[in-house]
Amino acid sequence: MSSPSPQPPAPPETRTGLVVMGVSGAGKTTVARLLADRLGWAFAEADDFHPRTNIEKMRAGTPLTDADRLPWLRAIAAWLAGWADAGENAVVTCSALKRGYRDVLRDAGPRIRFVHLHGDRDILARRLGGRSGHFMPPALLGSQLADLEPLEADEDGVVVDIAATPDEVAADALRRLGLAARPG
Template sequence: MGVSGCGKSEIGQRLATALDLPFLEGDSFHSAANVAKMAAGIPLTDDDRAGWLHTLQEQIRQATQQGHGLVLSCSALKRRYRDLLRAGNPALRFAHLSGPRSVIAERMAARVNHYMPPSLLDSQLRDLEPLQADEAGVLLDLNLPPQQLVDAILDNQGAHA
């Protein structure tokens, strides 16, 4: 979890590979209307995100019912969003990639062919509610090397071999 540009996709893919699990890119589940809105530099509202979050919750629920895990990249900016996702599997854990605005803005500006403009970073940072003490997960410094981040996530969930 984390704001756009924090590294969710890269770390998620690496984590999925390490765990031999499927990886789902949460952004690929956004509606065309949501993508168009973000591409136009308009922040999504809670109502805009509702259908998307329910779709992701269903992906989590299906994986749980089928008896396998998955790794999902999702901004999960607000506690209520994470609660909704957890309704798909109460054992869901979050890895929050966090770091300085300047680093994230630089990463966003360097991306090619991504619909999320750097101008939306401040709205995401404003909406962000960090993990709370009663939420299963780990807060990580996005400045660490990718493999170190993956190792920290594995260590935090007791899955590191």
């Protein structure tokens, strides 16, 4: 009796890219790492995809333009597509403030779902004021909040309040997305 043939990997369109989005200070990196760890999925920090010119612009307190963001968004989308092509799921942080930005990410190929970390301005400002070593100055919070376009009804995602602990935020996101943490 011959052994069964191995099953081919699942098609990339059945793979999921989870984008943890929101303004600076919302806790994207912390929550995204928790989600990636709990799910056993690949993880990336969107800031690592920024060209040096974008980082210097933000460090100087200058908001990025849509033209500045487009190559960055395409790089993130390509990273998500690469994991989907490999038959894997992935989690990435990305502010994804505008619908148009999220549309670029959705063009990656896999199913793209969003976790919008939402909080009031005071919490965000307090968090930004308390962190060090990040290129994003607290002064740009206002421009990010002005640019933020909430998820629309036809976008695959959930909005999660950041007032809870990061563990609670991650657990809430998983529950609301209908995803189960891997055993162990």
